[in-house]
Amino acid sequence: xxxxxxxxxxxxxxxxxxDIPVLEYSKFADMNVELINGNPARHCVNYFGYHLxxxxxxxxxxxxxxxxxxxxxxALVEENTELESLTFRNHNFEKFEREIHENFGIRYSDHPxxxxxxxxxxxxxxxxxxxxxxxxxxxxxxxHEVGVGPIHAGxxxxxxxxxxxxxxxxxxxxxxxxxxxxxxxxxxxxxxxxLERSTLAENIAGDTVVGxxxxxxxxxxxxxxxxxxxxxxxxxxxxLELERIAIHTGDLAAVCADIAYQLGNSVYGxxxxxxxxxxxxxxxNRLSKGLIRAGKLNFPFxxxxxxxxxxxxxxxxxxxxxxTQKLFNLPSALSRMEKTGVVTYDEVLEIGTVGMAARxxxxxxxxxxxxxxxxYNSIKHKPVIKRHGDVYSRVQIRRExxxxxxxxxxxxxxxxxxxxxxxxxxxxxxxxxxxxxxxxGWRGEICHCAITNEEGNLLVYKIKDPSHHNWMAxxxxxxxxxxxxxxxxxxxxNLSYCGHDL
Amino acid sequence: MFDNLRIxxxxxxxxxxxxxxxxxPGIFRGRPVISKASVDxxxxxxxxxxxxxxxxxxxxxxxxxxxxxxCSIQFPDKISFTMEYKLSTxxxxxxxxxxxDDSPIVLNxxxxxxxxxxxxxxxxxxxxxxxxxxNSCEWELNASNNVQFDISRFGIDFVASPRHADGIIITxxxxxxxxxxxxxxxxxxxxxxxxxxxxxxAISGGIFADSPALNxxxxxxxxxxxxxxxxxxxxxxxxxxxxxxxxxx
Numbered sequence: 001x002x003x004x005x006x007x008x009x010x011x012x013x014x015x016x017x018x019d020i021p022v023l024e025y026s027k028f029a030d031m032n033v034e035l036i037n038g039n040p041a042r043h044c045v046n047y048f049g050y051h052l053x054x055x056x057x058x059x060x061x062x063x064x065x066x067x068x069x070x071x072x073x074x075a076l077v078e079e080n081t082e083l084e085s086l087t088f089r090n091h092n093f094e095k096f097e098r099e100i101h102e103n104f105g106i107r108y109s110d111h112p113x114x115x116x117x118x119x120x121x122x123x124x125x126x127x128x129x130x131x132x133x134x135x136x137x138x139x140x141x142x143x144h145e146v147g148v149g150p151i152h153a154g155x156x157x158x159x160x161x162x163x164x165x166x167x168x169x170x171x172x173x174x175x176x177x178x179x180x181x182x183x184x185x186x187x188x189x190x191x192x193x194x195l196e197r198s199t200l201a202e203n204i205a206g207d208t209v210v211g212x213x214x215x216x217x218x219x220x221x222x223x224x225x226x227x228x229x230x231x232x233x234x235x236x237x238x239x240l241e242l243e244r245i246a247i248h249t250g251d252l253a254a255v256c257a258d259i260a261y262q263l264g265n266s267v268y269g270x271x272x273x274x275x276x277x278x279x280x281x282x283x284x285n286r287l288s289k290g291l292i293r294a295g296k297l298n299f300p301f302x303x304x305x306x307x308x309x310x311x312x313x314x315x316x317x318x319x320x321x322x323x324t325q326k327l328f329n330l331p332s333a334l335s336r337m338e339k340t341g342v343v344t345y346d347e348v349l350e351i352g353t354v355g356m357a358a359r360x361x362x363x364x365x366x367x368x369x370x371x372x373x374x375x376y377n378s379i380k381h382k383p384v385i386k387r388h389g390d391v392y393s394r395v396q397i398r399r400e401x402x403x404x405x406x407x408x409x410x411x412x413x414x415x416x417x418x419x420x421x422x423x424x425x426x427x428x429x430x431x432x433x434x435x436x437x438x439x440x441g442w443r444g445e446i447c448h449c450a451i452t453n454e455e456g457n458l459l460v461y462k463i464k465d466p467s468h469h470n471w472m473a474x475x476x477x478x479x480x481x482x483x484x485x486x487x488x489x490x491x492x493x494n495l496s497y498c499g500h501d502l
Numbered sequence: 503m504f505d506n507l508r509i510x511x512x513x514x515x516x517x518x519x520x521x522x523x524x525x526x527p528g529i530f531r532g533r534p535v536i537s538k539a540s541v542d543x544x545x546x547x548x549x550x551x552x553x554x555x556x557x558x559x560x561x562x563x564x565x566x567x568x569x570x571x572x573c574s575i576q577f578p579d580k581i582s583f584t585m586e587y588k589l590s591t592x593x594x595x596x597x598x599x600x601x602x603d604d605s606p607i608v609l610n611x612x613x614x615x616x617x618x619x620x621x622x623x624x625x626x627x628x629x630x631x632x633x634x635x636x637n638s639c640e641w642e643l644n645a646s647n648n649v650q651f652d653i654s655r656f657g658i659d660f661v662a663s664p665r666h667a668d669g670i671i672i673t674x675x676x677x678x679x680x681x682x683x684x685x686x687x688x689x690x691x692x693x694x695x696x697x698x699x700x701x702x703x704a705i706s707g708g709i710f711a712d713s714p715a716l717n718x719x720x721x722x723x724x725x726x727x728x729x730x731x732x733x734x735x736x737x738x739x740x741x742x743x744x745x746x747x748x749x750x751x
Contacts, residue, residue, distance in 0.1 A: 119679055121715035130679045150683050153662035155630045155643045158680060179679045182634050183715035190712075191551075199551040199568055199709045206638025206734060250641070263506055269648045270516050281528030284583075287638045287734055290531075290570040298575050299529070319512055326505055422575075498636045 004031065006062075006073040011371040012222040014435040017451060020059070020074050025083060028075035032060045033089045040363060041065045043352045045438065045447045047086075047096035049104050050460045052076065056104050061436055061449070065370035070436055080105035080124070087111050092352035095468055102128075118178035118501045122186060133176045138164045143171065146483065150179045157497035161486075168482045173475045180501035188461035194220070194294060194427070201448075202289045205465060205499035207247055210239040211441025212463070212499075213292040215448040218373055219437035220294045223450060224427035228295060231419040233374040234412050235297050239279075239288055240374075241405040244442040246275040248398040248405075249320070251494050255395055256327065258488040259336040267323040274312045281308065295425030303417045310413065313406055324399050337392040341477035341489035344389055348473060355444015356397050357470040357493060361389035367440035376440075379408055389477075394492040401442075429456040441466065443496065465499030516649045521741050530736070531569045531583035536560050536601045539579040546577055552702070552709055564589060564597040564607075564731040565705040589731045590743020597705070597729060609728075609746050617694055618727070622668050623748045625657040628698070629667035629691060633684050634710070635674030638734035639701040643671070646737040653741050656748075664688075669696030669727070675703040675710040681717040688724070696727040698744070700735050708733065 005027075007020045023031065036042050046061045055076050062071045077083060085108035086093040099117045100106050105124035108114055116123070119130040138145070143166055150158035158179040164172040187200055201216035202209050214236045221228055249272045256264030276286040283291035283299045291299060327333055343353075348361045358365035366383035368376040384400045386393035431454050439446045444466030451460040474493045478486055518524050526532075543557035550573060554566035562573075562581065574581045586606070591597060593610040632640055646653045647660065661667050664687050676684065688697070699721075702708040707716060730743050 121678065121713075131682065150680070151631055151687055155632075155640050155660050157632045157635060157637055157640065158683065179677065179683070180632075180634050180674070181677055181679055181715050182675060182710045183713040184710075186715075187710065187713055191709075193548075193551065195549065195570070195572060196551040196709065199570060203636045203703070203709055203733075206636035207641060209638070263509060266649050267509060267513060270513065270650055273645075273648070273650055277527050280526070280530055284529040284531045284571055285569065285733075286736070287641065289568070289638070289733055290572075298571065322509055322512060326509060496637065498634070 006031070006071040008069045008071055009436065010069060011367070011373055011438045012218050012435065014222050014225070014430060014433045015072075017432045017434050020072050020434055022074050022076055025075045025077055028058070028060070028073055029084065029086050031073065032062060033086055035062045035071060036090050036092055040349055043354070043365070044092045044096065045070065045445065046436065046449050046462060046464055047093060047100075048449070048460075048462045049100045049106075050451070055079070056106065058100065059434070059449075063371065063438070065365070068371055070371070072434065072436070077106065082107045082109055084109055085111040091350050094472070116178070118181045120181055121183050130178055133160075135162050135176070136164070136172065136174050138172070142166060159497045163483060163486075165483055168484065170478045170481055170483050170486070173478050175471050175475050177471070177497060177500050180498040182498070182502065184502045185461050185463055189458050192457070198293055204463060204502065205496045206287055208243070208441045208443065208446070208465070208496065208499065209288045210236070210243040210292060211439055211443075211446050212465075214240060214374065215437045215439040215446045217292055217294040218439065219435055219448050219450055220427070220429070222437070223429045223433060223435050223452065225430060226295055226425060226427050229421060230375060231416065232297060232421055234416045235301055235419045236292060236374045237376065237379070237412055238301065238409055239291060240439070240441070241409050242275060242279060243288060244405045245402050246272050246279070247442045248402050249275065251491065252395065252398055254491045254494070255391070255488060258491050259333055261327070261330070261333055264323060264327050264333070267319065271316060271320055274316060278309060278312055281305065295427055296423060297419060297421040300422065301419040306413050306417050309409070313410070317406065320402065328399070334392070336485075336488060337395055338390060339388075340391045340485050341481060341492060342388065342390045343473050343477045347476055348389065351469065351472045351476065353469050353473045355440065355466045355470070356394060357444060357466070357473045359383055359385050359397055360393040362387045365445065367438045367445050371438045373437070373439055379411060381408070391488055391492040429458070431456045443467065443494070444470065463502055465496050467495040467500045470495050471500065517652050518650055521651065521738060522745070524738070526585060526587055526736070526738065530585050530587065531571050531574075533586040533589055533607060534562055534564075534574070534581055534583045534599055535604050536562060536581050536599060537579060538601055541577050541580045546573060546580065549573055549576055552706070552711065559601050561601070562599045563706070564599060565594065565729060566702065566708070566711070567731065568702055568708060568733040587736050587738045588742045589739050590728055590746065592726070592728050592747065594726070594729060597731060611751050614747065614751065615694070615727070618696065619748060619750050621694065622696070623750065626669070626744065626748060627659050627661045627667050628669055628671045629664045629687060630660055630671050630673065631684050631687050633672055633674040633680035633704075634677035634716070635701070635703065639673040639703075639732070642734045642737050643673070643700065643740065646740055651737040651741060653737075656741070656745060658744055664690035665692070667691045667695070669698065671698040671700050672704045673700050675707040675713070675716050676718045676720060678715055678717040681720060684720055688720070697724055698728040698730060699726055700730045700740060702731060702733045705729050705731060
């Protein structure tokens with residue numbers, strides 16, 4: 001066992017940068033691998049590099065769900081150098097190391113899959129072009145390849161899927177992303193006004209507006225040493241759970257569309273509308289843009305809203321339950337979902353998936369319980385866990401989480417009828433700090449990290465959408481399935497392209 | 503079967519009978535109105551995260567606006583957002599709202615090509631291209647075709663192949679990595695064809711306008727037939743805009 005040398009922090013706890021130990025790379029690697037290996041309650045929530053004078057500082061954050069702590073350590077390495085990878089010993093680090101390789105030219109001698117992640121505009125090797133991505137190829141007379149994208153058949157975001165198939169059966173799927181890269185992390189440093197940064201956070205992933213913006217404002221408030229009122233925390237819980245209900249309901253509609261169950265598609269599709277329309281009644285925007293702000297709430301949540309929301313649930317719930325009972329008792333629907341797109345417990349643990357993509361296979365990962373933010377510790381939250389890791393498990397999780405979110409909201413509304421916090425608060429970030437903010441969005445764990453310099457300006461802003469981990473689980477799920485089942489597998493994960501590409 | 507009929511019965515009437523006159527719920531931020539009130543204009547301009555507000559006199563560019571509403575909250579006497587969701591136009595200059603301008607946003611008939619109504623008036627098939635879109639406009643375009651908004655009833659549909667399309671609708675600020683696929687998709691659509699820009703990001707780049715990761719050359723090479731402002735666009739803004747573009751003149 002190597003000596004343990006890290007700084008232990010909690011979610012949203014700003015800590016002095018100098019308190020994060022700087023280790024020799026080999027010790028840093030050994031320690032972080034050993035922290036995770038054999039311990040399912042731990043996983044890597046973020047691992048990234050940034051320029052520190054002429055070197056690269058690597059920061060690794062390992063979350064421990066039982067202790068509710070995050071272990072942070074760092075190492076200083078040269079740019080464009082060769083190192084041994086952590087991935088070789090634990091696949092949780094796979095995408096993180098590819099990103100470090102892409103951004104800083106660090107060559108990992110034993111990384112099994114050292115390919116570009118997103119062709120970022122500030123990548124180390126500008127000669128690498130997205131059209132020249134090195135796909136895995138099978139040299140065989142019997143196998144064939146199917147390329148899909150970047151532009152897909154539906155109204156969705158772009159990404160390229162390359163299948164290697166034997167007849168109808170998928171042997172391998174490689175997912176190549178990067179088409180959505182907008183340079184958000186750099187823009188967080190360039191744009192210095194708070195409202196500019198809140199707007200950026202809202203546009204990371206338009207289906208997770210509340211999730212990402214909450215991660216940002218929680219981080220920002222702590223970084224500035226500001227303690228918001230309980231009301232603000234409750235407003236964020238309400239918005240997060242409403243976002244979960246809206247998107248889960250929409251996803252159920254989409255799954256129905258992919259199994260050609262038109263009635264389910266129409267009913268779930270229309271059930272999403274009263275929820276997003278409520279967001280418009282509250283904040284003026286169906287996808288909650290403009291609602292979550294650091295230190296304040298532009299749009300008060302009144303007793304009228306509270307009453308209205310309960311009325312909406314009263315008419316939503318019976319219709320939701322009715323169509324759900326129908327769907328889950330329909331043999332033709334069940335046969336498409338059960339045992340399709342299976343990812344086992346061992347596989348999700350090895351990949352390091354988060355959120356629904358972990359809970360589907362018996363791995364309990366839910367930040368609301370393990371690293372609670374925004375007074376989630378005042379709610380008795382019990383994660384919805386399924387065992388089979390198939391499409392059916394993912395659909396069941398949505399069914400149960402919709403009802404759980406409604407019950408959480410009703411619980412909050414019993415204590416809180418009105419939330420008003422209209423005034424701007426003067427906030428200035430502290431200097432030389434490191435801070436990490438975790439939020440359980442509807443997809444899973446969202447992680448934002450920031451480091452400030454002497455003047456309190458942002459030196460690093462690092463964003464990680466749950467899709468960062470979970471795309472690999474989708475690729476794994478379709479192996480040995482028929483290629484005609486790919487759409488339903490894809491939809492049952494519903495991962496983010498823009499959240500990944502940033 | 504009786505189960506299915508019961509479910510259908512329980513949904514009631516969902517479709518919106520008249521999408522051109524229906525009222526939207528809540529505090530929707532639609533077409534803004536700017537008063538003559540005197541305010542600290544430099545503070546007002548600095549407040550806007552996407553520099554949509556210019557001063558002396560004050561104007562607001564809906565092609566840049568993210569509709570966050572902050573200006574109307576900080577300067578309620580100066581700027582207010584109405585419930586008017588008809589924001590689409592084919593004239594980029596019309597998206598700039600000046601002081602005391604309270605007139606509806608309409609299309610400039612001089613800029614509508616003559617063949618559009620004749621060819622697409624009863625059937626328009628669109629190929630959507632997300633080029634850095636954050637999936638919010640994509641969500642709302644999908645919602646345009648749900649049982650409530652039901653854009654298909656007007657013969658407007660989204661199709662899978664550009665070969666089957668009459669035009670493209672672009673969402674997102676157009677990333678450098680999507681520039682080539684977008685151009686190739688557009689070239690694959692048979693002539694004559696239209697281009698619609700949906701959302702603030704597509705029209706101006708939005709909050710990403712000065713990002714080095716974008717490549718917006720496509721827009722300087724082609725004529726845009728319709729701008730649909732919003733962040734994201736509201737389905738009614740989109741539907742009304744397209745109906746106006748296609749109507750008989």
